[in-house]
Amino acid sequence: MSSPALARLPVAQAVAVEAGHLMRRRFLDRDRIAYEFKGPQDYLTAVDGEVERLVRGRLAEAFPEDGFIGEEDGGSAAAWTWVVDPIDGTANFARGIGHFCISIALLGPQGIEVGVICQPVAGELMYAGRGTGAFLNGEPMRVSQTSAMVRASVELGWSPRRPAAAYLDLVGRVMATGAAFRRAGSGALGIADVAAGRSDGYAELHINAWDCLAGILLVREAGGWTNDFLAGNGLAAGNPIIACAPGIQAAFLAAVGPGGLAQEGRLH
Ligand code: LIP
Numbered sequence: 155m156s157s158p159a160l161a162r163l164p165v166a167q168a169v170a171v172e173a174g175h176l177m178r179r180r181f182l183d184r185d186r187i188a189y190e191f192k193g194p195q196d197y198l199t200a201v202d203g204e205v206e207r208l209v210r211g212r213l214a215e216a217f218p219e220d221g222f223i224g225e226e227d228g229g230s231a232a233a234w235t236w237v238v239d240p241i242d243g244t245a246n247f248a249r250g251i252g253h254f255c256i257s258i259a260l261l262g263p264q265g266i267e268v269g270v271i272c273q274p275v276a277g278e279l280m281y282a283g284r285g286t287g288a289f290l291n292g293e294p295m296r297v298s299q300t301s302a303m304v305r306a307s308v309e310l311g312w313s314p315r316r317p318a319a320a321y322l323d324l325v326g327r328v329m330a331t332g333a334a335f336r337r338a339g340s341g342a343l344g345i346a347d348v349a350a351g352r353s354d355g356y357a358e359l360h361i362n363a364w365d366c367l368a369g370i371l372l373v374r375e376a377g378g379w380t381n382d383f384l385a386g387n388g389l390a391a392g393n394p395i396i397a398c399a400p401g402i403q404a405a406f407l408a409a410v411g412p413g414g415l416a417q418e419g420r421l422h
Contacts, residue, residue: 155283158234159260159267162217163283166236166258166270169212170281173205173240173256174274180204181247181254181275189248194314197244202226205240205256223389225364231389235261239364243340252276257342259367265384269368271346280346280372288349288375297378298351301401304332308406309344311358311395312337320359327409328357333402341395345369348397349376355398357410362392373397381411 155163180187180201189199206224213222213236221232225239236258241247243254252275260268269288270281280295282288288295300306310328312321328335333354338344341361347353349372356369363383370380380397387393398406 155285156262156264156267159262159283162234162260163268163270163281163286165213165216166260166268167279167281169209170256170258170270170272171279172212173209174272174279176208177201177205177241177247177254177256178274181250181252184250187248187250189244195245196314197248198226199241199244199248201247202241202244206238209236209238209240209256209258223364225362231261233263234267237261237364237367237389239342239362242342242365243338246339251339253338253340253343255340255343255346257364257366257368259364259371261367261389266367266371269371271342271368271372273343280349282371282375284371284375286375288372290350295349295372295376296351297348297373297376297399298354299401300354300399303402303405303409306331306333306354306402306406308333308335308355308357308398309347309353310335310337311341311344311356311361313358313360315392316359324357324359324410328406331405331409333406333409341365342369345395345397346372348378348399349373351376351399354402355396355406357394357396357406359394360392361395363389366395370395370397379403
């Protein structure tokens, strides 16, 4: 882990915890959460912007030379760039379901260098630096040992960014393997569950960088496999995502991304 990243990980952890406290306070104050739609099934609350502004300010104060790209207010890249989703699982947050998190990732010259995810309702802080291993509340994270799809439980993320027919086709292919699947509404947490060994895989036809970069590092540091999400224009335009335990990698890839397509960041 490079020294610039080493200096940034503890700050990212502290900012994620502070943001988590704010998210939890707002979430518990149910009467005050109004929401609107940025697009079909794409929720937005005032808290998304409030949290992003807090995180952007704290990181700019600590590392003024860094770039920042946030889901709500965008931004620009630099040699070291923070990529942040202030509330991943906004639909859940807006509707009173506690399955949401903040996702903070740091991109450096060699790729993803730091990943931090805080799930405030569950009281979980997950984090990794490149090469340090992945940790959940200080305990090492390891992917599962599952080695057969008939014993696998995976998550298939969904958003209207891809046609419903393509999602239903994906679900059908995965169910045909005998795996169980769910869709819980937060890509970041779905990927982090793979790193924690609570899920055996996560796939989605399209996801944005701010949703997944932190989780990708957690999975890789916990012994799992992911496709090359940043291939092509992944940072700016998003890409498909596949993350899984090594024991099901071949079978899961065969189900969700025939041939080597998934390796280059494409499913279909
Ligand atoms: C979420 C994404 C994920 C998708 C969810 C949701 P948001 O992002 O992480 O790709 O499956 O439905 O869109 O909008 O909650 O930050």
